[in-house]
Amino acid sequence: MGKIGRNDPCTCGSGKKYKNCHQxxxxxxxxxxxxxxxxxxxxxLMIFAxxxxxxxxxxxxxxxPGEAPKGKVWSEEHGHWHDL
Numbered sequence: 001m002g003k004i005g006r007n008d009p010c011t012c013g014s015g016k017k018y019k020n021c022h023q024x025x026x027x028x029x030x031x032x033x034x035x036x037x038x039x040x041x042x043x044x045l046m047i048f049a050x051x052x053x054x055x056x057x058x059x060x061x062x063x064x065p066g067e068a069p070k071g072k073v074w075s076e077e078h079g080h081w082h083d084l
Contacts, residue, residue, distance in 0.1 A: 010021035
């Protein structure tokens with residue numbers, strides 16, 4: 001079945017033009033499905049962002065992050081720099 005034009009007779013058999021009968025109902029169904037899909041995509045992206053944020057902010061372990069600043073020493077026990 002092809003696309004129904006706005007001025008074509010409605011498929012329900014009412015004799016009215018499609019735009020005056022079922023067009024708004026059909027558009028609401030289409031928009032509802034589209035909105036549900038968009039909401040699902042947004043939810044998945046938010047979950048990925050939250051998981052990425054969580055893992056990016058995790059401590060990589062008790063390893064010194066490079067050269068020691070002047071007057072500091074790395075503490076393996078605490079995982080951060082201490083004053084000498």
